[in-house]
Amino acid sequence: MTISFKGIKAAVIGAALVAGLSAAASAQDLKFFTIGTGGTAYTYYPVGGVIANAISKPPGSRECDAGGSCGVEGLIASAVSSRGSVDNVNAIVSGLRNSGFAQSDVAYWAYTGTGTREGKEPATDLRTIAALFEEHIHLVALADSDINSVADLKGKRVSLDEPGSGTYVDANLILDANGLSVDDVTAEALKGGAASEALRNGKIDAFFVVAGYPTGSLVELASAADIKLVPIDGAGAEALTSKYGFFAASDIPEGTYEGIATTATVAVGAQWFTSANEDEELIYNITKAMWNEKTRKLLDVGHAKGKTITAESALNGVGVPLHAGAERFYKEVGLLK
Numbered sequence: 564m565t566i567s568f569k570g571i572k573a574a575v576i577g578a579a580l581v582a583g584l585s586a587a588a589s590a591q592d593l594k595f596f597t598i599g600t601g602g603t604a605y606t607y608y609p610v611g612g613v614i615a616n617a618i619s620k621p622p623g624s625r626e627c628d629a630g631g632s633c634g635v636e637g638l639i640a641s642a643v644s645s646r647g648s649v650d651n652v653n654a655i656v657s658g659l660r661n662s663g664f665a666q667s668d669v670a671y672w673a674y675t676g677t678g679t680r681e682g683k684e685p686a687t688d689l690r691t692i693a694a695l696f697e698e699h700i701h702l703v704a705l706a707d708s709d710i711n712s713v714a715d716l717k718g719k720r721v722s723l724d725e726p727g728s729g730t731y732v733d734a735n736l737i738l739d740a741n742g743l744s745v746d747d748v749t750a751e752a753l754k755g756g757a758a759s760e761a762l763r764n765g766k767i768d769a770f771f772v773v774a775g776y777p778t779g780s781l782v783e784l785a786s787a788a789d790i791k792l793v794p795i796d797g798a799g800a801e802a803l804t805s806k807y808g809f810f811a812a813s814d815i816p817e818g819t820y821e822g823i824a825t826t827a828t829v830a831v832g833a834q835w836f837t838s839a840n841e842d843e844e845l846i847y848n849i850t851k852a853m854w855n856e857k858t859r860k861l862l863d864v865g866h867a868k869g870k871t872i873t874a875e876s877a878l879n880g881v882g883v884p885l886h887a888g889a890e891r892f893y894k895e896v897g898l899l900k
Contacts, residue, residue, distance in 0.1 A: 592637040593622060596849070598835075599651035599663025600642050601728070604755030604780035605772070606868055607664045607833070610695070611642030613865035614835075617858040618849050633857040635848040646754075648729030649673075655838050656686045662841075666698060666729035666773065667832035668809035671882040678807075679732050690886035692835040692850055693877040696775045696868050699815050699830045700733055703781065704769040705762060706789035706822075713741040713799055722751040722758045722770035733831065734771040736807070741799035759784040769793065775833060775868040776819045785820040792826040800829050809880070832880040839886065846888030854896075874898065 598615055601607030618634045625631025634640075643660065645651055651663030652673045665673075672678035676685035704710040710719065716738070723745070724730035731752070738744055751758075751767055758770040759780055772778060784790060792815060804810045813830040817823070837846060852858065854874040862869035878885075878898060885893070893899035 594635075594638050594845070596638055596640040596845075597660045597662065598640060598642050599645045599654050599660045601645060601647045601664065601774075602755040602780075603644050604778070604783075605647075606696075606698070606775040606778050606866070607647070608642060608644055609779070609866050610775070610868060610872075611664060613861055613869060614853065614858075615640035615642045616865075617855070617861050618852040620852075627855075627857065633855045634852045635845070638845075638849075640849075646725045646727030647731075649732065650727035652686060652689065652836065653727075655836055656688060658838070658840075662692065662835060662837040664695065664833055665836055666733070666809075667694070667834050667880050667882060668807060669729045669732055670834060670836055671809065674883045679735075688839040689883050690837050690839045690841075690889070691881050691883045692837055692846065692886060692889045693853060694879045694881055695833045695835055696871045697813060697830045698729075698773050698775050698833045699813060700737065700795055700828050701772040701774065701776075701778070701781060701815070702737075702769060702793040702795055702828070703758075703762065703772065703784070704791055704793055706791045708768060708791075710769050710793055712793065712797075713737060713743070713795060715793075716769060717743060717747045718749075719768040720749040720751060720766070722753040722761065722767050724758075724771060724773075725752045725754055728754070728773075729831075730771050730773040733773050736803060737771070737795060737799070737829075740803040740806075755780045756783075762790070763788050773831065775871075776815050777867055781820055785822060789822065790820075792820070792823055792828070794827045795829055796827040800827070803829055809882070834881065834883075836883065837886055841886065841888075843886075843888040843891070846886045847891050848888075850889045850892040854892075 598611045600611035619640045620632040620634035627633035648665035648669040654660040672680040673686040674689045723734040761767045810829045815826045817825045
């Protein structure tokens with residue numbers, strides 16, 4: 564049998580071309596999708612990681628019904644840490660990120676150019692994918708401090724979080740509702756573990772955190788130091804909830820953090836946003852994957868707050884229009900008429 568060198572060469576070249584075309588096709592089919600979250604010690608980041616895992620389905624993954632991923636074909640999603648709500652909204656609008664989590668109040672003001680965004684260009688391309696969970700406003704102080712109300716913050720060293728965060732926005736609103744301003748405190752801009760460490764070391768007297776409970780940094784702090792949650796209630800809370808529809812009176816229950824009794828406070832909604840410029844079919848498939856039964860299991864075990872993230876509450880408190888892809892899904896399953 565005679566083997567032609569030219570034949571071998573042609574076969575090798577042909578195989579290389581097929582492999583090259585397959586690789587090119589795979590590269591074309593692959594899509595990356597970012598989810599802006601928050602600080603790594605807060606609730607946004609771990610929840611974002613669970614959702615990113617749920618909606619991803621890299622090339623070569625096993626099929627959903629064979630025990631593999633039930634995500635979007637060819638999608639690799641990633642949770643990106645950030646400064647929080649304001650930062651995420653800005654990143655979505657500028658095209659820096661595909662999507663992100665934000666407080667309902669921050670997003671609404673950005674979309675309408677009102678409230679804390681008065682005088683700024685409205686973020687009219689902002690769109691909602693889903694409402695996720697309640698975020699409670701935590702005001703944290705050492706247990707033996709004389710801070711027992713928001714009014715007691717006057718003259719104290721208080722961390723309001725970073726200016727790019729939703730916590731910073733809400734901390735200022737809470738001060739205002741209680742007859743104070745940032746000028747009445749010595750304001751710091753610390754986040755997560757840095758704020759906890761500063762409180763323990765006596766460098767600050769209190770700090771604000773807006774997060775779904777239990778949030779990791781406070782779980783750690785409560786186990787290492789005697790702290791308390793300062794109530795946000797009374798006339799100040801009533802003024803806040805009556806002026807802004809995004810806020811609702813809500814308790815942080817006993818046992819959430821070690822040694823801390825049920826504490827009255829106010830809460831806002833954490834929601835997932837994207838841009839109107841994102842592809843309708845992609846967002847439809849992402850929304851569909853988000854509410855797959857397998858995702859339900861991932862949410863239940865992935866984070867304590869995951870159990871409260873449900874399709875039935877996905878449209879609660881939505882003040883920014885749904886993305887066309889998300890809207891199509893919710894209509895398809897009967898959650899939206």
